[in-house]
Amino acid sequence: MKIGQTYKEPSVDTQKFFDGMENENPIFSFICGACQRRIRLDFWKFLDEASNWENNFCDSDLLEIKSKISFPQVSEFIKSHEGGQPYLAITVCEYCAHKHLVYVGFYEFQPARYFGTLQGVYEAIT
Numbered sequence: 001m002k003i004g005q006t007y008k009e010p011s012v013d014t015q016k017f018f019d020g021m022e023n024e025n026p027i028f029s030f031i032c033g034a035c036q037r038r039i040r041l042d043f044w045k046f047l048d049e050a051s052n053w054e055n056n057f058c059d060s061d062l063l064e065i066k067s068k069i070s071f072p073q074v075s076e077f078i079k080s081h082e083g084g085q086p087y088l089a090i091t092v093c094e095y096c097a098h099k100h101l102v103y104v105g106f107y108e109f110q111p112a113r114y115f116g117t118l119q120g121v122y123e124a125i126t
């Protein structure tokens with residue numbers, strides 16, 4: 001995989017899209033970089049798919065990701081820009097099949113209360 005265009009750049013100041021409990025059904029969305037239609041994703045489902053992302057991507061993909069995205073680091077652990085855990089996965093536009101590398105920050109703020117932040121969206125060239 002190569003990362004092409006940046007559609008959304010990570011920032012410490014990014015507004016979270018979710019602040020709630022696990023019985024809620026958060027959705028987040030972004031605009032497809034190719035067809036400009038809105039892609040909506042189920043947050044819990046995305047986290048499931050992305051939870052083991054450092055094992056889901058091959059070594060060269062991880063190098064590409066980590067050279068493109070400067071994750072904040074605390075000792076040997078990488079964090080998401082807003083201070084949570086990074087979750088990354090490739091999602092495919094349901095309308096035009098354009099591929100996006102999606103980077104979300106997830107954080108258990110207090111027991112059973114969660115924050116979700118859409119940090120980055122990139123063109124994924126595979």
Ligand SMILES: [Zn+2]
Nearest residue numbers: 032035093096
């Ligand atoms: Zn599209």
